[in-house]
Amino acid sequence: MQINDKSGYKAYYANDERYAQMKYKRCGKSGIQLPMLSLGLWHNFGHADDLLKGQEILRTAFDNGIVHFDLANNYGPPYGAAETNFGRLFKQDFEPLRDELFISSKAGYDMWPGPYGNLGSRKYLVSSLDQSLKRMNLDYVDLFYHHRPDPDTPLEETMSALDFIVRSGRALYVGISNYPAELAKKAIEILNDLGTPCLIHQARYSMLDRWVEDGLLDVLGDNGVGCIAFSPLEQGMLSNKYINGIPEGSRAAKSMTYLQKDTVEKNLPKIKALHEIAQGRGQTLSDMAIAWLLKDKRVTSVLVGVSSAEQLVSNVKALDTLDFSVDEIAKIKTILES
Numbered sequence: 293m294q295i296n297d298k299s300g301y302k303a304y305y306a307n308d309e310r311y312a313q314m315k316y317k318r319c320g321k322s323g324i325q326l327p328m329l330s331l332g333l334w335h336n337f338g339h340a341d342d343l344l345k346g347q348e349i350l351r352t353a354f355d356n357g358i359v360h361f362d363l364a365n366n367y368g369p370p371y372g373a374a375e376t377n378f379g380r381l382f383k384q385d386f387e388p389l390r391d392e393l394f395i396s397s398k399a400g401y402d403m404w405p406g407p408y409g410n411l412g413s414r415k416y417l418v419s420s421l422d423q424s425l426k427r428m429n430l431d432y433v434d435l436f437y438h439h440r441p442d443p444d445t446p447l448e449e450t451m452s453a454l455d456f457i458v459r460s461g462r463a464l465y466v467g468i469s470n471y472p473a474e475l476a477k478k479a480i481e482i483l484n485d486l487g488t489p490c491l492i493h494q495a496r497y498s499m500l501d502r503w504v505e506d507g508l509l510d511v512l513g514d515n516g517v518g519c520i521a522f523s524p525l526e527q528g529m530l531s532n533k534y535i536n537g538i539p540e541g542s543r544a545a546k547s548m549t550y551l552q553k554d555t556v557e558k559n560l561p562k563i564k565a566l567h568e569i570a571q572g573r574g575q576t577l578s579d580m581a582i583a584w585l586l587k588d589k590r591v592t593s594v595l596v597g598v599s600s601a602e603q604l605v606s607n608v609k610a611l612d613t614l615d616f617s618v619d620e621i622a623k624i625k626t627i628l629e630s
């Protein structure tokens with residue numbers, strides 16, 4: 293069934309100019325270049341979401357040279373739904389373009405009941421990826437991550453599962469996510485010894501959450517591993533969306549959300565001050581928040597989520613103004629550290 297056949301399916305013809313729209317950056321010391329802006333499907337691709345909108349978001353991304361789509365086994369809701377919906381959209385629009393896409397998935401958080409549906413065992417990672425591939429209608433993913441550290445499984449087991457996943461043809465590259473600096477260093481070393489280097493670390497990083505600057509980016513830079521920053525807009529807080537209150541339909545207004553109204557209210561003074569600086573740069577706050585992360589050479593790509601194609605188009609403009617003056621950096625740091 294076509295996604296929108298009742299209303300008249302519109303065939304997708306990718307924009308011929310797509311690669312002129314985007315800037316690409318080498319991921320660590322690997323052969324892979326990633327778009328400096330990537331698209332995550334954590335939100336807005338669940339079963340309750342409008343798939344037509346999802347279709348428009350994916351098409352708009354690709355048309356703008358955003359060739360990296362990031363998923364995980366448990367994105368939805370319900371768990372698995374984002375991969376299933378992506379699989380339908382992929383089949384319909386992108387299958388002939390598979391080799392132009394860089395698709396990632398992950399396992400590490402709870403996915404199914406019992407001892408084999410969570411954390412970091414070889415049993416969980418391999419079977420979870422097999423399920424993800426079926427849902428997404430893919431033969432392989434370009435990148436597979438261990439989603440978070442598992443304190444109880446030996447790191448060697450988790451890393452050798454990643455190595456096996458590459459050797460068995462299920463993924464081309466592997467990465468880690470949410471690993472603190474020291475553990476990341478160990479994981480990188482084990483993967484190097486196994487002959488399957490760690491491509492990238494996916495870490496939470498935004499103007500309001502700068503933990504990676506405290507050691508992790510050094511580890512990644514020293515070891516030639518890329519970094520992709522997730523939740524760069526703090527789920528929308530780093531935009532002009534909340535400056536005049538909490539709009540209907542926004543993440544903070546939804547009941548099932550990781551973004552609490554209190555958090556928005558607490559950060560409002562900083563958001564307003566940053567918004568002013570962004571205006572002075574002729575940029576939106578969201579564009580400045582993206583550019584701020586990319587000024588660090590070790591950050592390969594910024595991974596945004598969007599609830600509309602318009603937001604994505606607006607985020608791509610961040611790449612037009614990536615430089616910051618010394619004065620701007622000082623002012624921004626004063627706000628962030630206040």
Ligand SMILES: NC(=O)c1ccc[n+]([C@@H]2O[C@H](COP(=O)([O-])OP(=O)(O)OC[C@H]3O[C@@H](n4cnc5c(N)ncnc54)[C@H](OP(=O)(O)O)[C@@H]3O)[C@@H](O)[C@H]2O)c1
Pocket residue numbers: 331332333334335362363439469470494495521522523524525526527528529531532533541542543544578595596597598599600602603604606607
């Ligand atoms: N590895 C991990 O543990 C982990 C964890 C979280 C996320 N991720 C990955 O990172 C991706 C991005 O995370 P995220 O969705 O939290 O990122 P985000 O980019 O910080 O937040 C996305 C939200 O920001 C708002 N937004 C985006 N562009 C906007 C614009 N131009 N103007 C105004 N508002 C805008 C939208 O909110 P509204 O919906 O309110 O419009 C959107 O849903 C995820 O999809 C996932 O792939 C990974």
